[in-house]
Amino acid sequence: METKDIIRLDDVSKVYTIGDTEVRALDHASLCIKEGEFVSIIGPSGSGKSTMMNIIGCLDIADEGHYYLNGQPIESYSENDLARIRNKQIGFIFQNFNLIGNLTAEENVELPLIYQKVPKAQRQALVDQALVRVQLGKRKDHKPTELSGGQQQRVAIARAIATKPSLFLADEPTGNLDSATGEEIMKLFHELHDAGHTIVLITHDEEVAVQASRIIRIKDGHVKEVSR
Template sequence: MIRFHDVSKIYHIGGEEVHALDHASMHISPGEFVSIIGPSGSGKSTMMNIIGCLDVADSGEYLLDGLPIEQYSERELTRVRNRKIGFIFQNFNLIQRMTAEENVELPLIYQGVRTAQRRQRVREALERVGLSKRGHHRPTELSGGQQQRVAIARALVTEPSLFLADEPTGNLDSRTGNEIMELFHELHERGNTLVLITHDEKVAQQACRRIRIFDGRVEEVDG
């Protein structure tokens, strides 16, 4: 599903070159649950942005479902992001003026899904994350863990082939973080592909495979 071959990304900061990714190569197969682990500044966010089609590499090749992303137009990249990838962020990225139901419904509106089908899929998504009774609440009326569950429902409502989670437990206490990880395991058991970006070894170890990144260089983690 995901293949990096010799991917590099360089930023120019204050007259210096920063190699966010330095000839990185890795692959992730359909149905895998993989964590990408590294400290702050290691290149994790850059890798996530490229995997999620939010950015493009300076050199090398990124294949998503066998197709080279660099050949996609911006319109095609937007379509890929909306239909193939379910994003889950550390800060939840919910729209504060909208209810949980409305936040989950939003990507379906972008896809042009009809109203009746949208509402059914929103109900099912919130039920899957255990929030069927909180759909009319706004983010400020929900705990951090509940907000992250809404974010997960928003990601899964489009039935993406890939879930891309960036530090999804970073703003949660340990108990709530464990509950969110249980949700990820359930998604994986249903056959979904999950890529989890984290700096936390304990979180990373829950994935079936770990990829470590440091100073833009990528290596597999044994054991």
């Protein structure tokens, strides 16, 4: 059975004006990502990869071209639809973890489920499952300052797992970690991929990028598929 496209960008451009200068962050970029794939998007700083992540994650919109999410053009979704997609269908994982400092690991993982109005008993089960999956079941009462960088990133991954998204979108998830801890986090992504999840990983690190099943390179807003 043919797998469906989750993400398709056709001839997408995004232009920013900085003073008198026009910067094409994306320049007629096209790509397709199918359900269940593990894809890395690699490029140097300023290449356009963060802009692409923002468009894929429905955090920004393209100036030209078309973005299809689950086969539907993005412009067909209402603002409420997009908010629901960001909250339920996409699991965001960021370089800086984006944890709330005065909340415990358990409370950080629970927060998006509260926004989704998931009943308390079901929330607790989802949170517990997610924290066990990232091997932090015994650290659930710890706040971010009481956790290492790798543990904080595991909490961030657990927070994404708990919402049961169809897509994990990770922006430089190993960027603030030492190499050994980064390898542990990548092992988690491989486990998620082996379980059937779709993963798009944005990185500037070649050693991280080559671990994906497919590599897409981006430079000066131009996209190039890399054959393996």
